[in-house]
Amino acid sequence: MDTQPVSVLVIDGDAASRNYLTVMLRKSGYTVLSASLGREGLISAWKDHPDLIILDPVLPDVPGLELVNRLRQDRRTSKVPCVALSSRQDSGDINALLSAGCNEYMAKSSQALPLLLELIPRLMRGESTVPKKQGVLVAFLSAKGGTGTSSLCANIAMCLGSEKIETRVAVMDLVLPIGSIANIVGYDDPLNLVTVAMQSPAETSAAFFKDNLPRVPNWYFHLLAGSPDPDLANLLTVDRLDGILNGITESYDYILVDIGRTLSRISLPIIQKADVVVLVVGTDLSTGILTKKVWEYLKNQGIDPRRLYALQNRAIGLEGLSKTEIELMTGLQIRLTMPHISGNFTIANNRHEPVIAKFSNDSSALTLKQAAIQIAELGERLRSK
Ligand SMILES: Nc1ncnc2c1ncn2[C@@H]1O[C@H](COP(=O)(O)OP(=O)(O)OP(=O)(O)O)[C@@H](O)[C@H]1O
Ligand SMILES: [Mg+2]
Numbered sequence: 001m002d003t004q005p006v007s008v009l010v011i012d013g014d015a016a017s018r019n020y021l022t023v024m025l026r027k028s029g030y031t032v033l034s035a036s037l038g039r040e041g042l043i044s045a046w047k048d049h050p051d052l053i054i055l056d057p058v059l060p061d062v063p064g065l066e067l068v069n070r071l072r073q074d075r076r077t078s079k080v081p082c083v084a085l086s087s088r089q090d091s092g093d094i095n096a097l098l099s100a101g102c103n104e105y106m107a108k109s110s111q112a113l114p115l116l117l118e119l120i121p122r123l124m125r126g127e128s129t130v131p132k133k134q135g136v137l138v139a140f141l142s143a144k145g146g147t148g149t150s151s152l153c154a155n156i157a158m159c160l161g162s163e164k165i166e167t168r169v170a171v172m173d174l175v176l177p178i179g180s181i182a183n184i185v186g187y188d189d190p191l192n193l194v195t196v197a198m199q200s201p202a203e204t205s206a207a208f209f210k211d212n213l214p215r216v217p218n219w220y221f222h223l224l225a226g227s228p229d230p231d232l233a234n235l236l237t238v239d240r241l242d243g244i245l246n247g248i249t250e251s252y253d254y255i256l257v258d259i260g261r262t263l264s265r266i267s268l269p270i271i272q273k274a275d276v277v278v279l280v281v282g283t284d285l286s287t288g289i290l291t292k293k294v295w296e297y298l299k300n301q302g303i304d305p306r307r308l309y310a311l312q313n314r315a316i317g318l319e320g321l322s323k324t325e326i327e328l329m330t331g332l333q334i335r336l337t338m339p340h341i342s343g344n345f346t347i348a349n350n351r352h353e354p355v356i357a358k359f360s361n362d363s364s365a366l367t368l369k370q371a372a373i374q375i376a377e378l379g380e381r382l383r384s385k
Pocket of ligand 1: 144145146149150180261313346
Protein backbone atom coordinates (compact mmCIF):
# COMPACT_ATOMS: atom_id res chain seq x y z
CA MET A 1 0.00 0.00 0.00
CA ASP A 2 1.19 3.53 -0.76
CA THR A 3 1.97 5.20 2.56
CA GLN A 4 3.43 8.42 1.14
CA PRO A 5 1.52 11.38 2.56
CA VAL A 6 -0.64 13.20 0.05
CA SER A 7 0.96 16.48 -1.00
CA VAL A 8 -1.14 19.58 -1.45
CA LEU A 9 -0.05 22.80 -3.10
CA VAL A 10 -1.83 25.89 -1.80
CA ILE A 11 -1.69 28.92 -4.13
CA ASP A 12 -3.15 31.90 -2.34
CA GLY A 13 -2.15 35.55 -2.39
CA ASP A 14 -3.70 36.17 1.03
CA ALA A 15 -1.10 35.38 3.70
CA ALA A 16 -3.62 34.73 6.47
CA SER A 17 -5.67 32.17 4.61
CA ARG A 18 -2.60 30.58 3.03
CA ASN A 19 -0.97 30.09 6.43
CA TYR A 20 -4.16 28.86 8.04
CA LEU A 21 -4.69 26.25 5.33
CA THR A 22 -1.05 25.19 5.48
CA VAL A 23 -1.18 24.65 9.25
CA MET A 24 -4.54 22.90 9.28
CA LEU A 25 -3.76 20.59 6.36
CA ARG A 26 -0.41 19.65 7.92
CA LYS A 27 -2.24 18.84 11.16
CA SER A 28 -4.42 16.48 9.16
CA GLY A 29 -1.37 14.64 7.86
CA TYR A 30 -0.86 16.27 4.48
CA THR A 31 2.43 17.52 3.10
CA VAL A 32 1.82 21.12 2.17
CA LEU A 33 3.61 23.36 -0.30
CA SER A 34 2.54 26.95 -0.69
CA ALA A 35 2.86 29.84 -3.09
CA SER A 36 1.65 33.42 -2.85
CA LEU A 37 1.84 34.18 -6.57
CA GLY A 38 0.39 32.40 -9.58
CA ARG A 39 3.72 32.14 -11.36
CA GLU A 40 5.40 30.70 -8.30
CA GLY A 41 2.49 28.25 -7.95
CA LEU A 42 2.83 27.09 -11.55
CA ILE A 43 6.55 26.42 -11.14
CA SER A 44 5.95 24.46 -7.95
CA ALA A 45 3.09 22.53 -9.54
CA TRP A 46 5.32 21.45 -12.44
CA LYS A 47 8.49 20.85 -10.38
CA ASP A 48 7.17 19.35 -7.13
CA HIS A 49 4.34 17.22 -8.57
CA PRO A 50 1.74 17.83 -5.84
CA ASP A 51 -1.18 15.38 -5.65
CA LEU A 52 -3.70 18.19 -5.36
CA ILE A 53 -3.80 21.94 -5.93
CA ILE A 54 -5.92 24.40 -3.97
CA LEU A 55 -5.94 27.89 -5.45
CA ASP A 56 -7.52 31.22 -4.76
CA PRO A 57 -8.46 32.44 -8.24
CA VAL A 58 -7.86 36.07 -7.24
CA LEU A 59 -4.08 36.29 -7.39
CA PRO A 60 -1.84 39.35 -7.61
CA ASP A 61 -0.08 38.36 -10.83
CA VAL A 62 -1.97 35.79 -12.94
CA PRO A 63 -5.78 35.58 -13.29
CA GLY A 64 -7.05 32.33 -11.72
CA LEU A 65 -8.63 31.22 -14.99
CA GLU A 66 -5.32 31.54 -16.83
CA LEU A 67 -3.61 29.59 -14.07
CA VAL A 68 -6.12 26.73 -14.34
CA ASN A 69 -5.84 26.74 -18.13
CA ARG A 70 -2.06 26.51 -17.94
CA LEU A 71 -2.22 23.72 -15.38
CA ARG A 72 -4.65 21.78 -17.53
CA GLN A 73 -2.68 22.32 -20.73
CA ASP A 74 0.56 20.99 -19.27
CA ARG A 75 1.06 17.25 -19.33
CA ARG A 76 2.53 17.28 -15.78
CA THR A 77 -0.56 18.83 -14.23
CA SER A 78 -3.34 18.11 -16.72
CA LYS A 79 -4.91 15.53 -14.39
CA VAL A 80 -3.98 16.87 -10.95
CA PRO A 81 -7.22 17.67 -9.08
CA CYS A 82 -7.72 21.41 -8.57
CA VAL A 83 -9.98 23.11 -6.07
CA ALA A 84 -10.75 26.81 -6.36
CA LEU A 85 -11.22 28.41 -2.97
CA SER A 86 -12.43 31.93 -3.31
CA SER A 87 -14.00 34.79 -1.41
CA ARG A 88 -15.76 35.85 -4.62
CA GLN A 89 -19.03 34.20 -5.56
CA ASP A 90 -19.56 35.27 -9.13
CA SER A 91 -21.42 32.63 -11.12
CA GLY A 92 -19.61 33.64 -14.32
CA ASP A 93 -16.23 33.10 -12.63
CA ILE A 94 -17.38 29.82 -11.14
CA ASN A 95 -18.60 28.44 -14.44
CA ALA A 96 -15.48 29.58 -16.27
CA LEU A 97 -13.19 27.90 -13.74
CA LEU A 98 -15.21 24.67 -13.69
CA SER A 99 -15.32 24.61 -17.49
CA ALA A 100 -11.56 25.17 -17.61
CA GLY A 101 -11.13 22.00 -15.58
CA CYS A 102 -11.29 22.95 -11.90
CA ASN A 103 -12.80 19.96 -10.10
CA GLU A 104 -14.56 21.98 -7.46
CA TYR A 105 -15.28 25.59 -6.51
CA MET A 106 -15.64 26.42 -2.84
CA ALA A 107 -16.37 29.61 -0.97
CA LYS A 108 -13.93 30.76 1.70
CA SER A 109 -15.97 30.38 4.86
CA SER A 110 -15.82 28.69 8.24
CA GLN A 111 -17.16 25.58 6.53
CA ALA A 112 -14.41 25.47 3.91
CA LEU A 113 -11.89 23.51 5.97
CA PRO A 114 -14.17 20.61 7.03
CA LEU A 115 -15.49 20.44 3.47
CA LEU A 116 -11.97 20.33 2.07
CA LEU A 117 -10.94 17.62 4.51
CA GLU A 118 -13.85 15.55 3.35
CA LEU A 119 -13.28 16.38 -0.31
CA ILE A 120 -9.55 15.68 -0.62
CA PRO A 121 -9.75 11.89 -0.01
CA ARG A 122 -12.58 11.66 -2.52
CA LEU A 123 -10.58 13.55 -5.13
CA MET A 124 -7.62 11.29 -4.41
CA ARG A 125 -9.81 8.28 -5.15
CA GLY A 126 -10.60 9.85 -8.50
CA GLU A 127 -14.26 10.42 -7.67
CA SER A 128 -15.89 13.29 -9.42
CA THR A 129 -17.38 15.40 -6.70
CA VAL A 130 -19.66 17.58 -8.67
CA PRO A 131 -21.81 15.12 -10.59
CA LYS A 132 -21.77 16.41 -14.14
CA LYS A 133 -25.04 17.97 -15.03
CA GLN A 134 -26.81 16.01 -17.73
CA GLY A 135 -29.67 17.34 -19.76
CA VAL A 136 -32.60 15.17 -20.79
CA LEU A 137 -31.72 13.32 -23.99
CA VAL A 138 -34.57 12.67 -26.41
CA ALA A 139 -34.06 10.56 -29.55
CA PHE A 140 -36.50 11.05 -32.46
CA LEU A 141 -36.82 8.19 -34.90
CA SER A 142 -39.22 6.47 -37.22
CA ALA A 143 -39.40 3.13 -38.97
CA LYS A 144 -40.13 4.71 -42.33
CA GLY A 145 -39.00 7.86 -44.11
CA GLY A 146 -41.21 10.86 -44.71
CA THR A 147 -43.17 10.30 -41.50
CA GLY A 148 -42.46 13.80 -40.22
CA THR A 149 -39.67 12.93 -37.77
CA SER A 150 -37.52 15.97 -38.56
CA SER A 151 -40.45 18.42 -38.63
CA LEU A 152 -41.69 17.14 -35.28
CA CYS A 153 -38.23 17.12 -33.72
CA ALA A 154 -37.62 20.77 -34.68
CA ASN A 155 -41.09 21.98 -33.73
CA ILE A 156 -41.22 20.13 -30.39
CA ALA A 157 -37.75 21.51 -29.57
CA MET A 158 -39.08 24.97 -30.33
CA CYS A 159 -42.03 24.44 -27.96
CA LEU A 160 -39.66 23.31 -25.19
CA GLY A 161 -37.35 26.27 -25.68
CA SER A 162 -40.07 28.89 -25.89
CA GLU A 163 -41.99 27.66 -22.86
CA LYS A 164 -39.42 28.93 -20.35
CA ILE A 165 -36.76 31.36 -21.43
CA GLU A 166 -34.12 29.90 -19.10
CA THR A 167 -34.50 26.39 -20.53
CA ARG A 168 -31.60 25.63 -22.83
CA VAL A 169 -32.53 23.35 -25.70
CA ALA A 170 -30.19 21.85 -28.29
CA VAL A 171 -31.10 19.94 -31.43
CA MET A 172 -28.58 17.59 -33.01
CA ASP A 173 -29.18 16.31 -36.52
CA LEU A 174 -27.71 12.86 -36.97
CA VAL A 175 -29.44 11.91 -40.18
CA LEU A 176 -26.84 10.80 -42.69
CA PRO A 177 -25.78 11.44 -45.35
CA ILE A 178 -27.81 14.68 -45.43
CA GLY A 179 -29.44 16.29 -42.44
CA SER A 180 -32.66 18.21 -42.87
CA ILE A 181 -33.20 20.27 -39.73
CA ALA A 182 -30.92 23.02 -41.08
CA ASN A 183 -33.21 23.25 -44.06
CA ILE A 184 -36.35 23.35 -41.95
CA VAL A 185 -35.07 26.18 -39.74
CA GLY A 186 -33.12 28.06 -42.44
CA TYR A 187 -29.56 27.55 -41.20
CA ASP A 188 -26.57 27.34 -43.52
CA ASP A 189 -23.47 28.29 -41.55
CA PRO A 190 -20.39 26.06 -41.78
CA LEU A 191 -20.57 24.72 -38.21
CA ASN A 192 -22.14 21.26 -38.36
CA LEU A 193 -21.74 17.74 -37.04
CA VAL A 194 -18.93 16.87 -39.45
CA THR A 195 -16.92 20.08 -38.99
CA VAL A 196 -17.24 19.81 -35.19
CA ALA A 197 -16.13 16.15 -35.31
CA MET A 198 -12.98 17.32 -37.13
CA GLN A 199 -11.95 19.35 -34.10
CA SER A 200 -10.03 17.70 -31.30
CA PRO A 201 -11.85 16.53 -28.15
CA ALA A 202 -9.98 19.20 -26.15
CA GLU A 203 -11.43 21.92 -28.41
CA THR A 204 -14.98 20.63 -28.12
CA SER A 205 -15.65 20.64 -24.39
CA ALA A 206 -19.06 21.24 -22.84
CA ALA A 207 -18.09 24.93 -22.64
CA PHE A 208 -17.46 24.96 -26.39
CA PHE A 209 -20.99 23.73 -27.11
CA LYS A 210 -22.48 26.07 -24.54
CA ASP A 211 -20.87 29.10 -26.18
CA ASN A 212 -20.69 28.10 -29.83
CA LEU A 213 -23.75 26.13 -30.88
CA PRO A 214 -25.69 28.69 -32.91
CA ARG A 215 -29.07 29.73 -31.56
CA VAL A 216 -31.49 29.66 -34.44
CA PRO A 217 -33.53 32.88 -34.71
CA ASN A 218 -37.24 32.35 -33.87
CA TRP A 219 -36.72 28.69 -32.96
CA TYR A 220 -35.57 29.05 -29.34
CA PHE A 221 -33.00 26.30 -29.65
CA HIS A 222 -29.35 25.83 -30.46
CA LEU A 223 -28.53 23.63 -33.42
CA LEU A 224 -25.81 21.20 -34.28
CA ALA A 225 -26.78 20.82 -37.90
CA GLY A 226 -26.26 17.55 -39.73
CA SER A 227 -24.06 16.92 -42.70
CA PRO A 228 -25.09 19.27 -45.54
CA ASP A 229 -24.10 16.79 -48.27
CA PRO A 230 -22.95 13.18 -48.76
CA ASP A 231 -19.37 14.18 -49.57
CA LEU A 232 -18.96 15.80 -46.20
CA ALA A 233 -20.79 12.93 -44.47
CA ASN A 234 -18.06 10.59 -45.74
CA LEU A 235 -15.57 12.58 -43.70
CA LEU A 236 -17.45 12.10 -40.43
CA THR A 237 -15.25 10.71 -37.66
CA VAL A 238 -17.79 8.41 -36.10
CA ASP A 239 -15.88 7.73 -32.92
CA ARG A 240 -16.14 11.43 -32.01
CA LEU A 241 -19.94 11.24 -31.73
CA ASP A 242 -20.01 9.99 -28.17
CA GLY A 243 -17.76 12.82 -26.96
CA ILE A 244 -19.81 15.40 -28.88
CA LEU A 245 -23.04 14.10 -27.44
CA ASN A 246 -21.60 14.14 -23.92
CA GLY A 247 -20.42 17.72 -24.37
CA ILE A 248 -23.87 18.82 -25.51
CA THR A 249 -25.76 16.93 -22.79
CA GLU A 250 -23.55 18.58 -20.18
CA SER A 251 -24.32 22.06 -21.43
CA TYR A 252 -28.05 21.94 -22.31
CA ASP A 253 -31.24 21.06 -20.41
CA TYR A 254 -32.87 19.19 -23.28
CA ILE A 255 -31.11 17.61 -26.22
CA LEU A 256 -33.28 16.41 -29.08
CA VAL A 257 -31.54 14.20 -31.59
CA ASP A 258 -33.01 13.56 -35.03
CA ILE A 259 -32.00 10.00 -35.85
CA GLY A 260 -34.40 9.58 -38.75
CA ARG A 261 -34.98 6.01 -39.80
CA THR A 262 -31.43 4.74 -39.68
CA LEU A 263 -30.88 2.12 -37.04
CA SER A 264 -27.16 1.60 -37.19
CA ARG A 265 -24.10 1.18 -35.03
CA ILE A 266 -23.98 4.99 -34.98
CA SER A 267 -27.53 5.59 -33.85
CA LEU A 268 -28.15 2.60 -31.58
CA PRO A 269 -25.86 3.72 -28.72
CA ILE A 270 -27.61 7.09 -28.74
CA ILE A 271 -31.04 5.48 -28.62
CA GLN A 272 -29.82 3.29 -25.77
CA LYS A 273 -28.56 6.33 -23.91
CA ALA A 274 -31.70 8.41 -24.48
CA ASP A 275 -34.02 9.22 -21.59
CA VAL A 276 -36.96 9.27 -23.97
CA VAL A 277 -37.25 7.57 -27.36
CA VAL A 278 -39.86 9.27 -29.52
CA LEU A 279 -41.00 6.83 -32.16
CA VAL A 280 -42.90 8.66 -34.87
CA VAL A 281 -45.53 6.46 -36.47
CA GLY A 282 -47.42 7.22 -39.66
CA THR A 283 -50.83 6.00 -40.69
CA ASP A 284 -50.22 3.56 -43.52
CA LEU A 285 -50.05 -0.21 -43.33
CA SER A 286 -46.36 -0.50 -44.13
CA THR A 287 -45.44 1.99 -41.37
CA GLY A 288 -47.39 -0.18 -38.95
CA ILE A 289 -45.53 -3.33 -39.98
CA LEU A 290 -42.13 -1.65 -39.99
CA THR A 291 -42.76 0.07 -36.65
CA LYS A 292 -43.61 -3.24 -35.02
CA LYS A 293 -40.32 -4.69 -36.31
CA VAL A 294 -38.27 -1.71 -35.19
CA TRP A 295 -39.82 -1.73 -31.74
CA GLU A 296 -39.19 -5.48 -31.32
CA TYR A 297 -35.58 -4.87 -32.29
CA LEU A 298 -35.19 -1.95 -29.88
CA LYS A 299 -36.68 -3.96 -27.02
CA ASN A 300 -34.18 -6.73 -27.74
CA GLN A 301 -31.44 -4.12 -27.60
CA GLY A 302 -32.46 -3.31 -24.05
CA ILE A 303 -34.62 -0.22 -24.56
CA ASP A 304 -36.90 0.08 -21.55
CA PRO A 305 -40.54 0.31 -22.75
CA ARG A 306 -41.17 3.04 -20.18
CA ARG A 307 -38.83 5.28 -22.16
CA LEU A 308 -40.83 4.93 -25.32
CA TYR A 309 -43.07 7.77 -26.45
CA ALA A 310 -45.01 6.72 -29.55
CA LEU A 311 -46.34 9.68 -31.47
CA GLN A 312 -48.64 9.22 -34.41
CA ASN A 313 -48.31 11.78 -37.16
CA ARG A 314 -50.87 12.17 -39.91
CA ALA A 315 -48.27 13.52 -42.33
CA ILE A 316 -49.81 12.20 -45.49
CA GLY A 317 -53.41 13.18 -45.08
CA LEU A 318 -56.68 12.35 -43.43
CA GLU A 319 -56.82 8.83 -44.83
CA GLY A 320 -54.98 5.88 -43.30
CA LEU A 321 -55.12 3.84 -40.13
CA SER A 322 -56.64 5.18 -36.95
CA LYS A 323 -54.85 5.40 -33.62
CA THR A 324 -56.56 2.21 -32.38
CA GLU A 325 -55.72 0.30 -35.54
CA ILE A 326 -52.06 1.29 -35.30
CA GLU A 327 -52.05 0.35 -31.61
CA LEU A 328 -53.47 -3.07 -32.38
CA MET A 329 -50.98 -3.63 -35.17
CA THR A 330 -47.88 -2.53 -33.33
CA GLY A 331 -48.74 -3.31 -29.72
CA LEU A 332 -47.66 0.23 -28.86
CA GLN A 333 -49.60 2.74 -26.85
CA ILE A 334 -49.90 5.90 -28.94
CA ARG A 335 -49.55 8.87 -26.60
CA LEU A 336 -50.69 11.55 -29.01
CA THR A 337 -51.84 11.97 -32.58
CA MET A 338 -50.61 14.92 -34.56
CA PRO A 339 -53.37 15.96 -36.96
CA HIS A 340 -52.77 16.43 -40.64
CA ILE A 341 -52.46 20.12 -41.35
CA SER A 342 -52.68 19.92 -45.11
CA GLY A 343 -50.07 22.17 -46.67
CA ASN A 344 -49.47 24.16 -43.48
CA PHE A 345 -46.54 22.15 -42.21
CA THR A 346 -44.82 22.27 -45.55
CA ILE A 347 -45.53 26.01 -45.91
CA ALA A 348 -44.08 26.64 -42.43
CA ASN A 349 -41.05 24.43 -43.23
CA ASN A 350 -40.50 26.15 -46.56
CA ARG A 351 -40.57 29.53 -44.83
CA HIS A 352 -38.28 28.17 -42.10
CA GLU A 353 -40.91 29.07 -39.51
CA PRO A 354 -42.08 27.04 -36.52
CA VAL A 355 -45.62 25.72 -36.85
CA ILE A 356 -46.72 27.19 -33.55
CA ALA A 357 -45.52 30.64 -34.59
CA LYS A 358 -47.20 30.42 -37.97
CA PHE A 359 -50.45 28.71 -36.95
CA SER A 360 -50.67 29.44 -33.25
CA ASN A 361 -54.39 28.70 -32.88
CA ASP A 362 -54.37 25.53 -34.89
CA SER A 363 -54.96 22.23 -33.09
CA SER A 364 -51.58 21.16 -34.47
CA ALA A 365 -49.90 23.89 -32.42
CA LEU A 366 -51.66 22.67 -29.27
CA THR A 367 -50.68 19.07 -30.02
CA LEU A 368 -47.05 20.06 -30.48
CA LYS A 369 -47.05 21.93 -27.17
CA GLN A 370 -48.70 19.00 -25.44
CA ALA A 371 -46.16 16.58 -26.90
CA ALA A 372 -43.33 18.83 -25.68
CA ILE A 373 -44.78 18.87 -22.15
CA GLN A 374 -45.36 15.13 -22.04
CA ILE A 375 -41.90 14.29 -23.37
CA ALA A 376 -40.27 16.66 -20.88
CA GLU A 377 -42.28 15.20 -18.00
CA LEU A 378 -41.45 11.64 -19.01
CA GLY A 379 -37.76 12.51 -19.29
CA GLU A 380 -37.66 14.26 -15.91
CA ARG A 381 -39.59 11.45 -14.24
CA LEU A 382 -37.30 8.72 -15.56
CA ARG A 383 -34.28 10.87 -14.79
CA SER A 384 -35.20 11.16 -11.12
CA LYS A 385 -35.40 7.36 -10.74
N1 LIG B 1 -48.87 16.56 -39.55
C1 LIG B 1 -48.49 16.93 -40.78
N2 LIG B 1 -49.37 17.49 -41.62
C2 LIG B 1 -49.00 17.86 -42.85
N3 LIG B 1 -47.78 17.71 -43.36
C3 LIG B 1 -46.85 17.14 -42.59
C4 LIG B 1 -47.15 16.73 -41.25
N4 LIG B 1 -46.03 16.22 -40.72
C5 LIG B 1 -45.06 16.31 -41.66
N5 LIG B 1 -45.54 16.86 -42.79
C6 LIG B 1 -44.81 17.08 -44.05
O1 LIG B 1 -44.27 15.85 -44.46
C7 LIG B 1 -43.05 16.03 -45.12
C8 LIG B 1 -41.99 15.13 -44.51
O2 LIG B 1 -41.65 15.61 -43.23
P1 LIG B 1 -40.23 15.41 -42.60
O3 LIG B 1 -39.15 15.80 -43.52
O4 LIG B 1 -40.27 16.04 -41.26
O5 LIG B 1 -40.25 13.82 -42.45
P2 LIG B 1 -39.07 12.84 -42.08
O6 LIG B 1 -39.68 11.65 -41.44
O7 LIG B 1 -38.05 13.55 -41.30
O8 LIG B 1 -38.52 12.47 -43.50
P3 LIG B 1 -37.10 11.84 -43.94
O9 LIG B 1 -37.33 10.39 -44.03
O10 LIG B 1 -36.83 12.49 -45.25
O11 LIG B 1 -36.11 12.22 -42.90
C9 LIG B 1 -42.69 17.50 -45.01
O12 LIG B 1 -43.05 18.14 -46.21
C10 LIG B 1 -43.60 18.00 -43.89
O13 LIG B 1 -43.93 19.34 -44.05
MG1 LIG C 1 -35.99 13.69 -41.62
